[in-house]
Amino acid sequence: MIKGQIVGGELGRISIRQKSEQQLEIGELLICGDGCQKSLLQVYDLTYGSQISSSNLELVSGMNLEDGTDVSFFDANMRNYTIAHAKPIAVLAGGNVQLCKQLPIFFGEVRQVEEADLRFMTAPARPVYLGNLRSGSKMLEVPISLPGDKVFSHHVLLTATTGRGKSNLVKVMLWSIVDKDYCGVVVLDPHDEYYGRNGRGLKDHPDPDRVSYYTPRDPPPGTCTLKINLRQVRPEHFKGAVSFSDPQVQAMNAFYKKYGNKWVEAVILEKELNQGFHFHEATVGVLKRRLSHLLNLESEGDRLSCNGVFDLSAGEATINDMADDVENGKTVIVDTSGFSGAVEIMIGSMITSEVFNRYKRYKSKGQLDDKPVVSIILEEAPRVLGKEVLESGPNIFSTIAREGRKFKVGLTAITQLPSLIPREILANMNTKIILGTEMKPERQAIIESASQDLSQDDRNIASLDKGEALVTSNFVKFATPIKIPLFEEYTEQTRPDEAESSPAFDGVRLD
Amino acid sequence: MKFIHMADIHLGSWRDPKMRDLSTRAFVTVMGCALAENVDFVLIAGDLFNTSLPPIESLKVAVTQLKRLKDAGVPVYTIAGSHDFSPSGKTMLEVLEEADLVKNVCRGRSVEGKLELNFTVDPKTGAKITGMIGKKGMLEKSHYEGLVTKNLEQEQGFKIFMFHTAIAELKPAELAKMEAAPISLLPRGFDYYAGGHVHIVKEASMEGYKKIAYPGPTFPNSFSELEKLGCGGYYIYDEGKIAHQKIALAPVITMSLDCTNKTPQQATELLLDEVMSKSVKDSIVLMRLYGKLDSGKTSEIDLSKVIETLHGKKAYSVMKNTSKLASKEFEEIKVKADSAEEAERSVIEEHVGQIRSLELDVQEEKALVETLMNVLDTEKDEGEKVSDYERRVLVEVQNVFEE
Numbered sequence A: 001m002i003k004g005q006i007v008g009g010e011l012g013r014i015s016i017r018q019k020s021e022q023q024l025e026i027g028e029l030l031i032c033g034d035g036c037q038k039s040l041l042q043v044y045d046l047t048y049g050s051q052i053s054s055s056n057l058e059l060v061s062g063m064n065l066e067d068g069t070d071v072s073f074f075d076a077n078m079r080n081y082t083i084a085h086a087k088p089i090a091v092l093a094g095g096n097v098q099l100c101k102q103l104p105i106f107f108g109e110v111r112q113v114e115e116a117d118l119r120f121m122t123a124p125a126r127p128v129y130l131g132n133l134r135s136g137s138k139m140l141e142v143p144i145s146l147p148g149d150k151v152f153s154h155h156v157l158l159t160a161t162t163g164r165g166k167s168n169l170v171k172v173m174l175w176s177i178v179d180k181d182y183c184g185v186v187v188l189d190p191h192d193e194y195y196g197r198n199g200r201g202l203k204d205h206p207d208p209d210r211v212s213y214y215t216p217r218d219p220p221p222g223t224c225t226l227k228i229n230l231r232q233v234r235p236e237h238f239k240g241a242v243s244f245s246d247p248q249v250q251a252m253n254a255f256y257k258k259y260g261n262k263w264v265e266a267v268i269l270e271k272e273l274n275q276g277f278h279f280h281e282a283t284v285g286v287l288k289r290r291l292s293h294l295l296n297l298e299s300e301g302d303r304l305s306c307n308g309v310f311d312l313s314a315g316e317a318t319i320n321d322m323a324d325d326v327e328n329g330k331t332v333i334v335d336t337s338g339f340s341g342a343v344e345i346m347i348g349s350m351i352t353s354e355v356f357n358r359y360k361r362y363k364s365k366g367q368l369d370d371k372p373v374v375s376i377i378l379e380e381a382p383r384v385l386g387k388e389v390l391e392s393g394p395n396i397f398s399t400i401a402r403e404g405r406k407f408k409v410g411l412t413a414i415t416q417l418p419s420l421i422p423r424e425i426l427a428n429m430n431t432k433i434i435l436g437t438e439m440k441p442e443r444q445a446i447i448e449s450a451s452q453d454l455s456q457d458d459r460n461i462a463s464l465d466k467g468e469a470l471v472t473s474n475f476v477k478f479a480t481p482i483k484i485p486l487f488e489e490y491t492e493q494t495r496p497d498e499a500e501s502s503p504a505f506d507g508v509r510l511d
Numbered sequence B: 001m002k003f004i005h006m007a008d009i010h011l012g013s014w015r016d017p018k019m020r021d022l023s024t025r026a027f028v029t030v031m032g033c034a035l036a037e038n039v040d041f042v043l044i045a046g047d048l049f050n051t052s053l054p055p056i057e058s059l060k061v062a063v064t065q066l067k068r069l070k071d072a073g074v075p076v077y078t079i080a081g082s083h084d085f086s087p088s089g090k091t092m093l094e095v096l097e098e099a100d101l102v103k104n105v106c107r108g109r110s111v112e113g114k115l116e117l118n119f120t121v122d123p124k125t126g127a128k129i130t131g132m133i134g135k136k137g138m139l140e141k142s143h144y145e146g147l148v149t150k151n152l153e154q155e156q157g158f159k160i161f162m163f164h165t166a167i168a169e170l171k172p173a174e175l176a177k178m179e180a181a182p183i184s185l186l187p188r189g190f191d192y193y194a195g196g197h198v199h200i201v202k203e204a205s206m207e208g209y210k211k212i213a214y215p216g217p218t219f220p221n222s223f224s225e226l227e228k229l230g231c232g233g234y235y236i237y238d239e240g241k242i243a244h245q246k247i248a249l250a251p252v253i254t255m256s257l258d259c260t261n262k263t264p265q266q267a268t269e270l271l272l273d274e275v276m277s278k279s280v281k282d283s284i285v286l287m288r289l290y291g292k293l294d295s296g297k298t299s300e301i302d303l304s305k306v307i308e309t310l311h312g313k314k315a316y317s318v319m320k321n322t323s324k325l326a327s328k329e330f331e332e333i334k335v336k337a338d339s340a341e342e343a344e345r346s347v348i349e350e351h352v353g354q355i356r357s358l359e360l361d362v363q364e365e366k367a368l369v370e371t372l373m374n375v376l377d378t379e380k381d382e383g384e385k386v387s388d389y390e391r392r393v394l395v396e397v398q399n400v401f402e403e
Helices: A055-066 A148-153 A166-177 A246-268 A280-293 A318-327 A341-364 A387-389 A396-408 A423-428 A440-449 A459-463 A487-492 B017-038 B058-072 B091-097 B141-145 B148-153 B224-228 B264-277 B303-312 B340-351 B362-376 B386-402
Strands: A002-008 A013-018 A027-032 A038-051 A080-093 A096-098 A109-112 A125-136 A138-147 A156-159 A183-189 A211-215 A296-299 A302-307 A331-336 A373-378 A408-416 A431-435 A468-471 A480-483 B002-006 B041-044 B077-078 B109-110 B114-117 B130-133 B161-162 B193-196 B203-208 B211-215 B232-238 B239-246 B252-258 B282-294 B317-327
Touching: A002 A080, A013 A038, A013 A487, A027 A183, A038 A459, A096 B224, A109 A480, A125 A148, A125 A166, A125 A468, A138 A148, A138 A480, A148 A183, A148 A408, A156 A166, A156 A280, A156 A440, A166 A183, A166 A408, A166 A431, A183 A318, A183 A341, A211 B239, A246 A296, A246 A468, A280 A341, A318 A331, A318 A341, A331 A341, A341 A373, A341 A396, A341 A408, A341 B340, A373 A396, A396 A408, A396 A423, A396 B148, A396 B303, A431 A440, A440 A459, A459 B130, B002 B017, B017 B041, B017 B232, B017 B317, B058 B077, B058 B091, B058 B211, B091 B203, B224 B252, B224 B282, B252 B264, B264 B303, B303 B317, B340 B362, B362 B386
Parallel strands: A156 A408, A156 A431, A183 A331, A183 A373, A211 A331, A373 A408, B002 B041, B041 B077, B130 B161, B161 B193, B193 B211, B252 B282, B282 B317
Antiparallel strands: A002 A013, A002 A109, A013 A080, A027 A038, A027 A109, A038 A080, A080 A096, A125 A138, A125 A480, A296 A302, A431 A468, A468 A480, B002 B232, B109 B114, B203 B211, B232 B239
């Protein structure tokens, strides 16, 4: 279907006159040329065009408005039209895709993109599905999958303002990789929305054994109560999660040095430190109060009682079990909805550190190739990757952002405010999935650090509707517009088969 | 209400007659305590025997002791554990139940593919007891997944749930690799959760689950358990209070020597010096040697002489562990383990994934191998013909594959 014709412009700004009965949209994909070489263009702006001078147009408008006359244009479609401004995003030559280095044919007709034009977009060997290719607001039957093993280890940034479909996208992505053994995922879930406790979620995947769910409250049958043994907490786990003063940090380290894994108990129960370590009474008092509050602990005399996730009798193997699951390519969802941000980060820190340290060991032993890539999904990423936080020192998440790639551990950072993340970390995030972002500074931060040139896409990004996204990545040839299906609709296609045979319950004395 | 909760007796587990005797004596001791304490009933949370078809001597001990309790009017409630469970359903526990010596509380009915467990009501106290068997490789997990919990949770009265499963949330760090199920698979709201399978002493409570107790074995079952636990034990529940009772039959003395940078002769001398400085009479002596010798072979450490000296000092039993001992000449030890089971687990882990024809996943394959090993471990009964023994094992093996 012919949509228009190229009438001028330059390489990054091609002007297309729109055919009168057609309606071009921002973000729409167009094809110019045919046969062995076609140019793929994307509309990024629309303006009016007219053969009539603007003074005459103003005069005609005045006659209509002021005199009440009904003046219309003779051959209106010939005289007034829409000019679409498009940028060439790729050249399709045979089965290859190349960056565009030449202008498409002058005065060439442009037509709507069709599935057949995009046969080159095949799924990679280890895919993570993001959605379908989108042309403007129309979804094409062209699934877009990226090479998950590379994408996850090179970090993903997912940015959007509230309500644009971030969680839906994460759910769709996770669903597509749950049964793939190339990737293990840790999801820190502050809204308890991924497992699907009260609706459809990853629990409904046909391969549910590959999803592990940890929750501190009322775990559904078969899922784990989130309990972490207090003796596994180390002072460094608070980095990035809680801001302690220097004397408090020194006091924590002194207690850890003397009491080892019983250091928290020692602080709470006010045990003595070695000679040579003198801290102001108020410092230790504040430390005790803050740790008690954070970890939900109470003391009475020499008895310590644990009222929350951190426990003395349970949870010794929790972090290890989670890391084992991740290492086996499973998806581990941690419900952090009941916690303060600091506790969520701290728990995330403990899990992430365990996984990262293991992977560092595997690399040093030459075993890393046998392990799946790991992604840590983290909401409100500036809490740990923000400029302000990092001023007080690095944390495990910033370490992974900087060097995790070498160890096959990556972050999937979700945020509304990418501008708070330092530029060098943003640049390290090789894949950016950009959903609707209304705030100019946020768009600017993404555009400046994108893997493809998005300098003309400011308006395109601003106009992204719910469920629409633009994907830029080192692993795609061009910034790819996608439409993310609704999780419920997407997963409807893959409902698990009903169990065919009933279990025998052998060993049980059945009546 | 007063009852005893024990588990993991593993009658017949030790090959060494002296250690086997201690293991038996531990069981006899608990049964004696049950009578002395005048308990209302006894719970055995799995693995009374080390195999589903134990040798006659183990059976004789069990029958004698259980009869003592029966004669005194003390009922014994049991479930099968991973060791005394048999895929064919033929276990000695059934024989004991037929003889009215124990009552298996893992009973119920299958309704539309789901399992509805029934309560067994203790006639004297009215305690309502039910439970779930344990199987090798956590295969009981599918039973739990099919378990209807509503009826169990709604039942009023004092309720006990017996289980023979590692609980993920309560697993100790040193057993992190042990397969476990989350507590959420168990029905909520019971007054006591009598656990077995994990050889640890632990009492814990979690939201919805109070008094979850693992008493540990009645007698340690391996070198490392002797090292870690020292002795066995059991829980005694008395009107809401529970206390762990130790069964101290022989003191355990551990001699640990780091052989790094020592010659075999130096190591021998150090061991002998330590032996001479200790009173070891009637004790179980554990010698753990580790580190890398400076020269020579590990076999050049004269352990025979050390053991002889210990026996001369009237040690009850002497055991050695050199799994973490290496020499510069011979470094390669493929499997390092503290117990036979641990060694088996390591070997299985190493080779898992190689049975392709059955299309099993890793967990299923591990469970299959463990179950097969258990079945093939069956010993020939006294008086049993070789051909009958072979046929019996073959049937058991076939049952494993049909399962």
